[in-house]
Amino acid sequence: MFRRLPETTGATVTVSIDGANVEVRAGDTVAAALLAAGVHQYRASAVSGAPRAPYCMMGVCFECLVTVDGVGNRQGCLIPVREGMRIETQRGKREASR
């Protein structure tokens, strides 16, 4: 769905997305990196289980919630990617224990 502009260049870092290692562009947010990597469902909503993806990309809508390094319900659009970061998409409610 999303493609990078052809003039985009720059360093990359490696993160894991649902257990698979993926090279993403340094400086991207988690939400942007997931979109560029072709992830279209970030979570299933907490009550109805509806598929959700980012809407505002600026910290307001809380649709891009993912688990980052074991902490649930992080706003992916506000967190820059880091080498070795573990990103997991979510199914339903945040797990109470993480």
Place this chain on the structure above:
Amino acid sequence: MTLSSKEYDIAIVGGGLLGAAIGYGLARLRQRVALLDDSDAAVRASRANFALVWVQSKGFGYTPYAYWTVRSSNAWAEFSALLREETGLDVAFQRPGGFHLALSEDELERRAAYINQLHGQSPDFPYHVEILDRSQVAAMLPEIGPDVVGGSYCELDGHCNSLRLYRALIKATAKHGGKYLASNRVEGIAYENRAFRISTSAGEIHAGKVVLAAGNANMHLAPMVGLEAPMRPERGQIMVTERVTPFLHYPVVTIRQTDEGTVMIGDSKEEGTTPDGLTLPINAVMASRAVRMFPLLGRLNVVRMWAGVRVMTADGFPIYDQSESCPGAFVACCHSGVTLAANHALTLAPMIAAGQLDAEVVGPFSARRFHVPKAA
């Protein structure tokens, strides 16, 4: 008799949980009901409720209130089934039993002494509360923190989804022909020709009977129809977390996990009548105690906090009364509008429909008790 659009059998003043429960109970008995509500900006106790259907501690110092509470707790399963049948809405009533948790030996001792005194009020006190040690509590609440030394447990305690309860009551009232009239703040009530003429911010309503269910505003409304409702409002604050998977399978009096996964924390009792604004030092204590009870709460995001005003009568117990000078006028005041909703719909409403409160059942809640000389 044909009734005009502004004439009703019964006008209920106050469209919160209490008024809606009474209104539903009357509407299902084929009474033509008007539920007169204020605007959205009104101070509403129903907005600040914690959704417990709670028994333990109720009736301390007044055993009739313990009986009344147990009666409602026992009627709640039938009540919620009835609402589901009427509206298709599940109000998520559960009665797994509930806890008070103690964070020090001193707190536990004080709780045990309180429960002892409660049980000792009457040889046939209507419910039992157990004092449990830490390991007994941990067997039921495995997520407790190291500071929890024990607690008290009552198997009659439960909770529900009170937002859905309110919606179900309004929907069920409408299904039976009741009218919910928003932005009809009641400004005056006159008793004329054995009926009531009610002036509201939107006009005039005529009704054969009137029920005052306007929370703390009952204090000012009751004297208009020869009744009284001495009140002392109390402020409380609530915070709520994001939704998480179920971990808390029993409500605690100050912490409960809702059917949709959020965790509500509400622990404050403050003097005052303004619901506006939060008191951060109080929120900090509430949050700190909650995290000591369940450390995993410390990792969760709080998504909302708000303050509200509780409906408190002068002695904290409900008032149900009928007017002698204006027959057909009734007053109802209570703090526990969720817990007592089953009684209000299934027990109190039929008495109002019949025009006579049953003294055997609600006699102890007449406001006449405030006139007993202190020395008696």
